Amino acid sequence: MNPISIRPITGVLGAEIDGIDLATPLDEHSRRAITQGFAEHSVLVFRDQSLSIQQLEAFALQLGEFGDTPFITPLDDHPHVLAVAREADEAGPLFGGSWHSDWSFQPTPPSATILYGRDVPDAGGDTLFSNQYLAYETLSDAMKQMLAGLHGVHSAKRSYGPGAVFGQPDPNAAMHIQGSEEALAKQSHPLVCTHPVTGRKLLFINDVYTIGIEGFTGPESAALLGYLLGHCRDVNFQCRVRWEPGTLTMWDNRCVQHHAINDYSGQRREMYRVTLAGERPT
Ligand code: SIN
DSSP states (O other): OOOOEEEESSSSSOEEEESOOTTSOOOHHHHHHHHHHHHHHSEEEEOSOOOOHHHHHHHHHTTOOBOOOOSBOOBTTBTTOEEEEEOTTOOSOOTTOSSBOTTTTSSSOOSEEEEEEEEOOSSOOOEEEEEHHHHHHTSOHHHHHHHTTOEEEEESHHHHSTTSTTSSOOTTOSSOBOOOGGGGOEEEEESEEEOTTTOOEEEOOOTTTEEEETTOOHHHHHHHHHHHHHHHTOGGGEEEEOOOTTOEEEEETTTEEEEEOOOOTTSOEEEEEEEEOOOOOO
C-alpha cells in the first residue's frame, strides 16, 4: 500500500484516509493514524476496501467492543452486523433518513458507527454529517450558560414505538425492523457533553431521538429544541460522503450527527454496519 495520508473533506469535518488495508490486522502505525485522525476529524472515509463480513468485524474489534443493536434483525450468524439495505423499488421511510446520532436513547450510546458500502447507487445515497463541537462552540455565551446543567430526554418512541415510523415490519422492505414497547423508554443525557477523548464540549441532541428537555414544559422544549436542532445542522458545520463500492466510513456518534439522503429511487443500496460500544455521555 501507499504511505498513509489524510485529506480533509471540508474545512470543518471529515477526512479521507489512504494507505491502510482494513482487511489485514492493523499495525501500530496504522492504528495510531486511525485513532488520531478520528479524534481530529470525527468522520474517516477509507476507499477501495475489500472486506468480508468477518474482516469487517475483525477491523471493528481492533478499535473497541461491539455496541448493542436493538429493533433490527442482524445478519444470520453475525449478531452485531446490520445490512442497511434498500431495494430499488422500495418506497417506505428510509432508515437513517433524518438527522440523528446512533441510538442516543441508550444509557451508553455507541461511540462510533462503521458503515461499509457493498452495493451503492451510481449517484445518490450520500450521507451528510454535521459537527456538534461547532454547534456548541458557535452559541453565544449567554446560551451556553443557559444550557449548562440541562438534560435532554431521548427516546426511540417516534421511530420504533407502537404506531411509529418503523413500529411494524414492512413486508416490502429489505431490512427487517421490528418496533416494540421497549422503544417507549426514556433516557436523560446532558445537552452539553464533554468528549471523553478530545475533552471538547459539544451539543448532544438530535431530531430523531431527543423528545424534550427535563423540567421544561412541552412548548418550552419545542421552542428551545427547535432552535438548537436547526442550529446543529448549519451547512457550515457539515461534510458529505459520496459512496463507492468498497468505501468504509466511520463516524463518532459522540460529536457528529448524520443523515442518509433519500434520492436514489430506482437504484439499490446495501451497506453493512457495526457500532462500537460507548460510554455514558457526561
Ligand atoms: C445510519 O443512519 O446508520 C445509516 C446511514 C446511511 O445509510 O447512510
